[in-house]
Amino acid sequence: MPARLDYYRSAPGGVKTLMGVHAYIAQSGLPAELVELVNLRVSLINGCAYCLDMHTSELRKLGAAEEKITLVSVWEEAGSLFSAREQAALAWAETVTNVAETHVPDAAFAAVSEHFTEKEIADLTIAVGLINAWNRLAISFRAVPESVTKTSRNS
Numbered sequence: 001m002p003a004r005l006d007y008y009r010s011a012p013g014g015v016k017t018l019m020g021v022h023a024y025i026a027q028s029g030l031p032a033e034l035v036e037l038v039n040l041r042v043s044l045i046n047g048c049a050y051c052l053d054m055h056t057s058e059l060r061k062l063g064a065a066e067e068k069i070t071l072v073s074v075w076e077e078a079g080s081l082f083s084a085r086e087q088a089a090l091a092w093a094e095t096v097t098n099v100a101e102t103h104v105p106d107a108a109f110a111a112v113s114e115h116f117t118e119k120e121i122a123d124l125t126i127a128v129g130l131i132n133a134w135n136r137l138a139i140s141f142r143a144v145p146e147s148v149t150k151t152s153r154n155s
Contacts, residue, residue, distance in 0.1 A: 001142050001144075002142065002144075003141060003142045003143060003144055004140070004141045004142045005141050006141075007137050007141050007143075018130065018133060018134065021126065021130050022130060024123075024126070025123060025126060025127045025130065028119075028120075028123040028126075028127075029119075029120070029123070030120060030123055030124060030127065032062055033059065033062050033063075033064050034085070034086060034089055035127050036055050036058050036059045036062060036064070037059065037064070037068065037072055037082075037086060037089070037090065038089055038090065038093045038124070038127060038128060038131070039051065039055040039058075039127070039131045040052065040055040040056060040059065040069070040072050041072050041073070041075070041090050041093050041094065042093050042094075042097050042128060042131045042132060042135065043055055043131065043135055044072065044073045045094065045097050045098070046097070046132065046135040046136075046139065047139065048134075048135040048138050048139050049138075049145050050138040050139075050143035050144065050145045050146075051131065051134060051135055051138055052145070053145035053146055053147045053148075054145070054146065056069055057146070057147075065081075067081055068081060068082065072090070075087060075090050084115060085115045085116070088111055088112050088114065088115040088116065089112070089115075089116070089124060091108065091111060091112070092108060092111075092112040092121070092124060092125070092128070093124075093128045095108040096125055096128045096129070097128060097132055109121075112124070
């Protein structure tokens with residue numbers, strides 16, 4: 001499916017602002033692998049091929065276990081493969097991503113609060129909001145995954 005428009009070129013100021021938020025999250029103290037697991041899970045929920053490709057690749061570069069990458073969509077069934085902290089982050093990411101349905105209940109906040117400080121919860125929520133924004137851009141404008149682009153060039 002061809003891209004509809006290049007949002008990097010069409011709205012460079014907006015993209016630059018989003019990249020600033022990305023830079024903030026990168027220096028926030030949240031572990032990069034945790035943020036990438038959250039990015040992958042949210043992208044799975046939203047069905048964003050471009051972001052799935054990107055965050056799967058990024059997790060591999062970070063040395064994440066292949067089993068985690070494969071099972072992030074069913075993390076609740078993966079037993080102890082995901083730490084309690086990762087499970088809390090993934091649950092929070094899901095409820096925040098599905099805010100229109102969940103309204104982010106008190107029980108979800110209490111659960112994430114057992115594993116993260118207030119600052120970390122705020123930063124994690126910013127990260128979830130950011131990946132949701134990126135997903136909406138990539139899906140709306142049909143961003144072509146890098147793996148597809150590479151495959152097309154090599155054909």
